[in-house]
Amino acid sequence: MIKKEMIAMLLAGGQGSRLGVLTAKVAKPAVAFGGKYRIIDFPLSNCINSGIDTVGVLTQYQPLRLNTHIGIGIPWDLDRNIGGVSILPPYEKSANSEWYTGTANAIYQNLEYMETFNPDYVLILSGDHIYKMDYEIMLKYHKDNQADVTIAAMPVPLEEASRFGILVTDGEGQITAFEEKPKKPSSNLASMGIYIFSWPVLKDALIKLSAQPGCDFGKHIIPYCHASDKRMFVYEYNGYWKDVGTLSSYWEANMELIDIIPEFNLYEEFWKIYTNSDLIPPQYISEQAVIGRSIIGDGAEIYGEVHNCVIGSGVTIGQGTVVRDSIIMKDVTIGNGCVVDKAIIAENVRIGDDVVLGIGAEVPNKLRSDIYNSGLVTIGENSVIPPNVQIGKNTAISGVTVREDYCEGMLESGGVLVKAGER
Amino acid sequence: MRAVGIILAGGNSHKMRELTRKRAVAAMPIAGSYRSIDFALSNMTNSHIQKVAVLTQYNARSLNEHLNSSKWWDFGRKQGGLYVFTPTITADNGYWYRGTADAIYQNLDFLKKCHEPYVVLTSGDAVYKMDYNKVLEYHIEKKSDITVVCKDLEPEEDACRFGTLKMDDKMRIVEFEEKPMVANSNTVSTGIYVLRRRLLIDLVEHCAEEERYDFVNDILIRYKNLKKMYGYRIEDYWSNISTIDAYYRTNMDFLKPEVRNYFFKQHPSIYSKVTDLPPAKYNPGAVVKNSLVSSGCIINGMVENSVLFKKVFVGNNCVIKNSIILNDVYLGDNTYIENCIVESRDTIRANTRHVGEDGVKVVVEKNERYAM
Numbered sequence: 096m097i098k099k100e101m102i103a104m105l106l107a108g109g110q111g112s113r114l115g116v117l118t119a120k121v122a123k124p125a126v127a128f129g130g131k132y133r134i135i136d137f138p139l140s141n142c143i144n145s146g147i148d149t150v151g152v153l154t155q156y157q158p159l160r161l162n163t164h165i166g167i168g169i170p171w172d173l174d175r176n177i178g179g180v181s182i183l184p185p186y187e188k189s190a191n192s193e194w195y196t197g198t199a200n201a202i203y204q205n206l207e208y209m210e211t212f213n214p215d216y217v218l219i220l221s222g223d224h225i226y227k228m229d230y231e232i233m234l235k236y237h238k239d240n241q242a243d244v245t246i247a248a249m250p251v252p253l254e255e256a257s258r259f260g261i262l263v264t265d266g267e268g269q270i271t272a273f274e275e276k277p278k279k280p281s282s283n284l285a286s287m288g289i290y291i292f293s294w295p296v297l298k299d300a301l302i303k304l305s306a307q308p309g310c311d312f313g314k315h316i317i318p319y320c321h322a323s324d325k326r327m328f329v330y331e332y333n334g335y336w337k338d339v340g341t342l343s344s345y346w347e348a349n350m351e352l353i354d355i356i357p358e359f360n361l362y363e364e365f366w367k368i369y370t371n372s373d374l375i376p377p378q379y380i381s382e383q384a385v386i387g388r389s390i391i392g393d394g395a396e397i398y399g400e401v402h403n404c405v406i407g408s409g410v411t412i413g414q415g416t417v418v419r420d421s422i423i424m425k426d427v428t429i430g431n432g433c434v435v436d437k438a439i440i441a442e443n444v445r446i447g448d449d450v451v452l453g454i455g456a457e458v459p460n461k462l463r464s465d466i467y468n469s470g471l472v473t474i475g476e477n478s479v480i481p482p483n484v485q486i487g488k489n490t491a492i493s494g495v496t497v498r499e500d501y502c503e504g505m506l507e508s509g510g511v512l513v514k515a516g517e518r
Numbered sequence: 519m520r521a522v523g524i525i526l527a528g529g530n531s532h533k534m535r536e537l538t539r540k541r542a543v544a545a546m547p548i549a550g551s552y553r554s555i556d557f558a559l560s561n562m563t564n565s566h567i568q569k570v571a572v573l574t575q576y577n578a579r580s581l582n583e584h585l586n587s588s589k590w591w592d593f594g595r596k597q598g599g600l601y602v603f604t605p606t607i608t609a610d611n612g613y614w615y616r617g618t619a620d621a622i623y624q625n626l627d628f629l630k631k632c633h634e635p636y637v638v639l640t641s642g643d644a645v646y647k648m649d650y651n652k653v654l655e656y657h658i659e660k661k662s663d664i665t666v667v668c669k670d671l672e673p674e675e676d677a678c679r680f681g682t683l684k685m686d687d688k689m690r691i692v693e694f695e696e697k698p699m700v701a702n703s704n705t706v707s708t709g710i711y712v713l714r715r716r717l718l719i720d721l722v723e724h725c726a727e728e729e730r731y732d733f734v735n736d737i738l739i740r741y742k743n744l745k746k747m748y749g750y751r752i753e754d755y756w757s758n759i760s761t762i763d764a765y766y767r768t769n770m771d772f773l774k775p776e777v778r779n780y781f782f783k784q785h786p787s788i789y790s791k792v793t794d795l796p797p798a799k800y801n802p803g804a805v806v807k808n809s810l811v812s813s814g815c816i817i818n819g820m821v822e823n824s825v826l827f828k829k830v831f832v833g834n835n836c837v838i839k840n841s842i843i844l845n846d847v848y849l850g851d852n853t854y855i856e857n858c859i860v861e862s863r864d865t866i867r868a869n870t871r872h873v874g875e876d877g878v879k880v881v882v883e884k885n886e887r888y889a890m
Contacts, residue, residue, distance in 0.1 A: 129796070129797070130796070130797035131796070131797055131813075169589075170792075170794070353799070355801050355802070361796035361797075362796055362799070362814070362816065367794055368794070368796070369794045370794065372792045372793070372794060374787050374788075374789065374790075375551045375790065375792065375793075375812075375813065376549070376550070376551060376778075376781070376782035377549065377550030377551050377810040377811055377812040377813070377825075377826075377827075378798060378810070378811050378812075379773075379778060379809075379810055379811075380806040380807065380808070380809050380810075380811060381807075381808060382807050382808040384806065384807070385805075386800045386804060386806055387800065387802060387804070388800060388801060388802050388804075389799075389800050390796070390797040390798065390799045390800070391797055391798050391800065391811075392797040392798075392813070393551070393797070393812070393813050394782065401800075405797075406797075407797075408797070
């Protein structure tokens with residue numbers, strides 16, 4: 096009989112629509128981060144570093160990249176004979192086939208997977224946060240409190256608290272109230288979406304609420320557990336934790352990595368972040384190159400200037416090109432004589448010579464001012480930008496573009512250029 | 519596949535000075551993120567040779583660590599795989615490998631159990647890319663007994679380090695001298711051979727009966743008139759690294775775009791053990807020119823015409839010129855390094871100066887790591 100004390104269920108199905116063209120073709124957890132990582136590497140590395148060797152990854156939206164990246168879990172040593180990493184997409188059942196309609200519904204649809212391991216505890220994680228956390232310490236806290244549910248939470252500024260699920264405690268850590276995105280928050284402890292459940296409690300709640308449409312942890316399971324007087328505790332976390340769900344938070348979290356001593360330090364030996372590292376020739380910095388305050392991935396070739404950037408592996412930056420305050424994901428080629436200011440350029444983009452990105456005034460985006468609102472140029476993966484065009488701020492581009500797509504060689508600030516067949 | 523691979527990786531080289539104090543030549547780091555043996559191993563796997571034996575002996579720990587999993591080169595298969603053979607004491611033999619032929623002799627069981635008709639025999643201390651199938655086809659076409667892969671050196675290079683060859687117009691080898699005092703040919707053996715497995719077993723067994731132990735001197739040279747030996751000339755990049763100068767030059771070659779393209783970008787790839795290191799970081803004050811920088815490096819000072827291996831830390835106001843800094847070196851503030859090879863896992867104290875005046879200087883400093 097297989098027995099695992101705690102298994103993890105990692106929710107990685109989300110689209111992450113607030114990342115705009117970056118997630119048009121990949122799920123948010125598969126978006127590149129920090130030069131060589133993908134967002135999901137952080138929870139997966141946390142799992143293996145915390146001694147959790149059984150992880151179910153729930154996928155749904157555009158899972159190809161994610162599935163390829165995870166494979167059989169080799170980079171995280173999660174290729175195990177018993178347990179390891181399993182990718183759990185929705186599947187057809189004899190009755191009631193459905194997509195994952197909510198976070199808890201997704202877990203409910205995989206009851207059988209969890210039962211295989213006969214766990215005492217189940218850790219629920221989401222695949223879109225950047226942090227390092229030892230779940231084993233959280234589990235100990237859970238056990239010490241004889242809790243049914245433990246929710247990781249961190250203090251946030253009170254004025255921002257209304258964006259989160261807010262937890263109110265009795266001073267001993269036990270939760271007395273739970274407010275989902277409250278107008279007038281009674282505490283500043285925000286739920287991080289990381290839960291430890293005692294397995295019988297989770298199973299009971301999932302089955303009881305199985306008829307609930309769009310069953311969700313924050314909206315349904317947690318209130319249900321609270322209403323049925325379960326012992327619920329807050330595990331307060333004070334380290335670095337970042338939800339990279341918006342373009343500006345994604346950009347900021349990347350930029351924080353290039354501080355001299357970053358708060359979130361990838362260079363620490365004792366809590367390594369693992370990833371599916373490609374073949375690894377070193378990077379080449381040419382005679383003319385100027386590099387200031389940046390991180391640069393393996394296999395890059397830099398002939399131009401790079402300032403305050405996160406550059407992925409296999410990126411080529413041409414002669415006379417200046418790249419500033421930007422995130423360039425892997426395998427991007429930028430031609431000669433370009434200027435790139437405050438841009439997020441997704442994987443495998445080709446940019447011709449003498450292109451200027453990020454000029455002009457900062458005007459709101461015409462189509463999606465809620466997404467493209469931080470002055471960034473965002474370019475979706477596999478896009479092509481022809482030579483000698485200019486692109487303004489708060490813009491988004493996706494697909495293979497040609498010079499005719501640019502009115503007088505220019506995409507004004509606030510414009511969107513998405514080619515047919517792209518989203 | 520029609521061949522098994524044998525990589526001779528046992529050797530020490532006194533010409534490598536301090537660098538082989540703790541590792542075999544085949545484990546020498548190359549081009550920022552590889553080890554010398556990666557080239558032979560990748561060539562094997564890229565030539566679809568799926569059964570490969572590595573014969574190691576001298577300071578094998580570093581090499582064994584590198585070979586800790588065969589999956590890095592895609593050998594982790596049920597069929598075939600990677601076999602690492604170090605000398606063992608057996609009921610009738612208690613010797614170290616007394617030479618290359620003896621190393622093969624002591625592992626003849628492996629060769630006898632194989633079913634592949636041919637053997638590709640190579641060494642672990644050269645940097646090259648090669649499709650061994652091409653040599654094998656040539657070998658068959660020529661009805662050769664032993665095919666020796668050879669290369670014409672540039673006139674300024676010293677052929678006396680190698681076995682030198684002379685061939686007739688049909689490429690049959692007519693002269694073969696091992697490390698001659700005066701080279702009368704600039705065509706050298708690359709130490710890559712193709713021959714039938716049965717023939718290799720016979721030759722090695724015969725050699726052992728006569729208590730001779732060296733593959734080149736006691737087999738190739740002695741049999742050169744009895745067996746049909748042909749040379750297979752290569753034009754592509756090939757560099758043996760087993761002297762300080764050659765090692766330094768080979769690494770520096772990777773600063774040339776054509777060499778970098780050939781090894782880093784052109785198919786097929788060179789594989790190596792994957793390490794999980796963050797991207798290289800350039801802090802304010804970093805000035806880097808014409809250099810290779812590997813993952814995990816943190817740079818504060820100046821680096822010029824140099825190769826930085828993984829996890830090198832360059833302190834403030836450092837100057838690194840024309841140098842090779844091996845893995846995991848910490849360079850304290852204000853150090854000046856020129857024309858040097860800095861041994862891995864060193865800590866160079868702040869305000870230190872090392873300059874290779876006439877030739878390359880090998881720096882080995884073992885100071886406590888004092889700040890991080």
